[in-house]
Amino acid sequence: MLRHQFEDASQQRESAVLGMWVFLATEIMFFGGLFAAYTAYRYQYGAGFAAASHHLNMLLGAANTAVLLTSSLTMALAVHAAQVGKKPAHIAGLLVLTMLLGCAFLGIKAVEYHDKFVHHLVPGASFVWEGTLTRQAEMFYYLYFAMTGLHAIHMLAGVGVVLVVAILAARGRYTPQYHNPLEITGLYWHFVDIIWVFLFPLLYLIA
Amino acid sequence: MTTSEPTMPPVHYLNCDYSIRSWLLTQDHKRIALLFLVSITVFFLLGSTYAGMIRTELLTPNGNVVSHQNYNKLFTMHGLIMIFFFLIPSIPTVLGNFLIPMMIGARDLAFPRLNLASWYVYTLGGIFTITAAVAGGVDTGWTFYTPYSSIYSHTNVTTMAVGVFITGFSSIFTGLNFIVTIHKMRAPGLTWFRLPLFVWAIYATSIIMVLGTPVIAITLAMVGLERVFHIGIFDPALGGDPLLFQHLFWFYSHPAVYIMILPSMGVVSELIACFSRNRIFGYKIVAFSSVAIAVVGFLVWGHHMFVSGQSAYAGLIFSFLSFLVAIPSAIKVFNWTATLYKGSISYDAPMLYALGFIGLFTIGGVTGLFLATLGMDVHVHDTYFVVAHFHYIMVGGAIMGYMGGLHFWWPKITGRLYPEQWARLAALVIFLGFNLTFFPQFILGYLGMPRRYHTYPAEFQVLNVMSSAGASILGVGYMLPLFYLLWSLRRGPIAGPNPWGAKGLEWLTPSPPPTENFEQTPVVTEEAYAYRPEENASG
Helix, strand or coil: CCCCCCHHHHHHHHHHHHHHHHHHHHHHHHHHHHHHHHHHHHCCCCHHHHHHHCCCCCHHHHHHHHHHHHHHHHHHHHHHHCCCCCCHHHHHHHHHHHHHHHHHHHHHHHHHHHHHHCCCCCCCCCCCCCCCCCCHHHHHHHHHHHHHHHHHHHHHHHHHHHHHHHHHHHCCCCCCCCCCCHHHHHHHHHHHHHHHHHHHHHHHCCC | CCCCCCCCHHHHHHCCCCCCCHHCCCHHHHHHHHHHHHHHHHHHHHHHHHHHHHHHCCCCCCCCCHHHHHHHHHHHHHHHHHHHHHHHHHHHHHHHHHHHHHCCCCCCCCHHHHHHHHHHHHHHHHHHHHHHHCCCCCCCCCCCCCHHHEEEEEECCHHHHHHHHHHHHHHHHHHHHHHHHHHHHHCCCCHCCCCHHHHHHHHHHHHHHHHHHHHHHHHHHHHHHHHHHHHCCCCCCHHHCCCHHHHHHHHHHHCCCCHHHHHHHHHHHHHHHHHHHCCCCCCHHHHHHHHHHHHHHCCHHHHHHHCCCCCCHHHHHHHHHHHHHHHHHHHHHHHHHHHHHCCCCCCCHHHHHHHHHHHHHHHHHHHHHHHHHHHHHHHHHHHHHHHHHHHHHHHHHHHHHHHHHHHHHHHHHHEEEHHHHHHHHHHHHHHHHHHHHHHHHHHHHHHCCCCCCCCCCCCCHHHHHHHHHHHHHHHHHHHHHHHHHHHHHHHCCEECCCCCCCCCCCCCCCCCCCCCCCCCCCCCCCCCCCCHHHHHCCC
8 A cells, every 4th residue: 555655654645635635726726717707707797697697597506505515424424434444335335425416416417507508598609698788698608607517527527536436445445544545535525515615606696 | 975986876767677668657756857858858949940940030121031920820839839848847847856856865756657647748738739830830929818819810729729738737747746745755854944945946836836827727728618619708809808818827827937937046056055065045045035936926917917908006016016026036146146155166067057047047037127117118018128038037047047957967867977068168158149149139129129020120130130140059059968968878977976076865876866766765964055064063
């Protein structure tokens, strides 16, 4: 388990955790570009953004928030289970649950995307907007798809990684002494969750 | 120091395995450094070729070598390749990769596989770039300003943007690796204030890499979406705001200047200390000035937009903040100079580069203050004054540091000495050629010659011919090391572990080092640059 460049297990663990935190800092800056664009246009196009936001399905968005927060709980429980040395099946079960909740989120998101497609709310040549402020509404939907799309890509990657970690957990790879991959996967998962916690009010709850 | 002839160690990282596979799948930071060395040299030659064509075109006022369209492509490709594929990766991925683990007494970086991935990602981005170049190039300027880049340009903007986007992740991986390594892998006794200043400089650079690069990545992604799907986030005709692009672009691209110059400053600190046999004057201040440049460097991007139509108040604040960056930069210059005081100075080739760096960087930095001054900037904005200024920083500064470092650590990397007289000659040729190329451009710019034009009024010809002549001398200067360094690989005298009598953990192990760097993890008991222990003991 100990790689050749490290002196001991704690150095390896601390390096892995710090590496993930630094990576998450880059992710914040990556999303940050879109959040900056959102802030600039929300300030310029407040009325159009509010009107466009009303066409989002708040119920589905709220449901997705609940799904994702629950998945963070099961993820945290999985990490805790590894720390206290629960059975492999226990850890893997919690991870599979996390993964299924992640898939549920993506499924609901797909329903919403389909809905927008049917109603011609996808920006571009086919965009149709009943009412004034068409450009502003289109900008809103551009940012909506860019931000939730980038988030969904991160969810997809997360589901894939959790799957791998779940398989390794089922094989009994993680012990209270060594569970670095599980721990840093957890950090990533919570990060993606938090991004959504910001996206939901910014996109769905504009008065 | 032994008095007998230095010898090569029988087994080292270069000869432990000769197969192609052992190079392409290596996780040894030293071999990855050499992979990067080869790659960035290829891009340096490519970027230089574009520069050569630019200077050929500007020999005459009428523009009779290439069309204005092709001229646009020449300076665009020159900028893109030199910045993203040579200057940004140069010192971090070659010298940083090779030296950081050795300087801190570690066997490797914290994440060797990520390090190898960084090279492959860089190579993939490079393939996109070469594809864009072969397909006809890009004409937007390296700045990709919208809406020209996103809507109107008929050149290979998308391919090029994908290349830069991908290469950015190489920067992120490398920076992340360095941060974790410097935090967690230092040898016993190696506290933060015993670290060589090169490590501090690379640490500060890495912070910019991991925090800045993602912003240019998402920005280029938005340009790509606008270009491919005509979704207007930056195009005013579609409701977008082109100034937003400029803010996002310079939020990365100004700090990127510090990605290029900070590592060179780190190299120069090592060289000045070694070749004047003195501890760096004000070690802690120099260390913190690197971090200060990294932090303040994130707050000055608006000085690229003084004439863009951003608010006058924003311009005022960005102007003030830009002046602030001069303070840590000046501290470094003063402290290097103070280090020379009463030193026993020797003028080996690396030291010539270091001294050249101090002079040229000072000129580049002071002219930067001209440009940070609002009224002055309106006069010289988009003229050759700006071109001369940033070449003094990037070529006179960054590349001088890179060349100095490459010569200084060449014996450690290869186990052999380069020919000293040739190297001194090359350093002088580069210094003279550089000044002849770029000093006339300050005057051209001040007199009002705009950048990015392939024709100019006949009265500017003398200065332009001087500049082109200087460029050819500079080209000769850069070709010399290419030949004698390759020659030294087989014919150079055996270097031994520490040919310079330098301090630092990397000089304690054989040259070339074994794959695991140190036979035993070193224990550090003294500060960096303890060249005169008797004086330090009394002081």
